[in-house]
Amino acid sequence: GAVVSQHPSRVICKSGTSVKIECRSLDFQATTMFWYRQFPKKSLMLMATSNEGSKATYEQGVEKDKFLINHASLTLSTLTVTSAHPEDSSFYICSARGGGSNQPQHFGDGTRLSIL
Amino acid sequence: DAKTTQPPSMDCAEGRAANLPCNHSTISGNEYVYWYRQIHSQGPQYIIHGLKNNETNEMASLIITEDRKSSTLILPHATLRDTAVYYCIVRVLNYGGATNKLIFGTGTLLAVQP
Secondary structure (H helix, E strand, C coil): CCCEEEECCEEEECCCCCEEEEEEECCCCCCEEEEEEECCCCCCEEEEEEECCCCCEECCCCCCCCEEEEEEECCEEEEEECCCCHHHCEEEEEEEECCCCCCCCEECCCEEEEEC | CCCCECCCEEEEECCCCEEEEEECCCCCCCEEEEEEEECCCCCCEEEEEECCCCEECCCCEEEECCCCCEEEEEECCCCHHHCEEEEEEEEECCCCCHHHCCCCCCCEEEEEEC
């Protein structure tokens, strides 16, 4: 089946640091990628949608200057959490979908971000 | 996207069939029903999707009622590794655009008991 790889799987860093998370589609071209965050015992919350080569579309309430998304190729999208603070600690999950109209989204295994 | 309603939790005995219901009474004619599951501390895993016909794959079967207002995901022989949160999501299937995103509800926590 389709594979989406997310890296790193876990990050612990100091407050004020910027953190970059990579999401790669390994065996298909991802025309659209999605970024979610998930707090403990809660459901996934969509943060933004990005199409290759264009600016990401952010969900209401998500700061685009805080969460920078780049989708420069059909196999790679990155999420950068800028000047991270403890309240940004969360489980970040990416998802990718190919170009076919009947293609489901496939998810990475997530990145657990802990800001001290 | 149409809203879905699922029971918050269910138990199932190992080896028995697990039947997970989902209510989507406001579903539109061009909205598909998708099922995903999330095992603790992992990303969601795609299971199956359908429009109006019943679907079956190596993981599960999806039964959609004739009026499409509800569906049931069936795991024919549940194992301990099937313990997870199961999400039922309805989504318009277009060639891109804002309506193509998956919006997750709270799902059903299925606990398979030995």
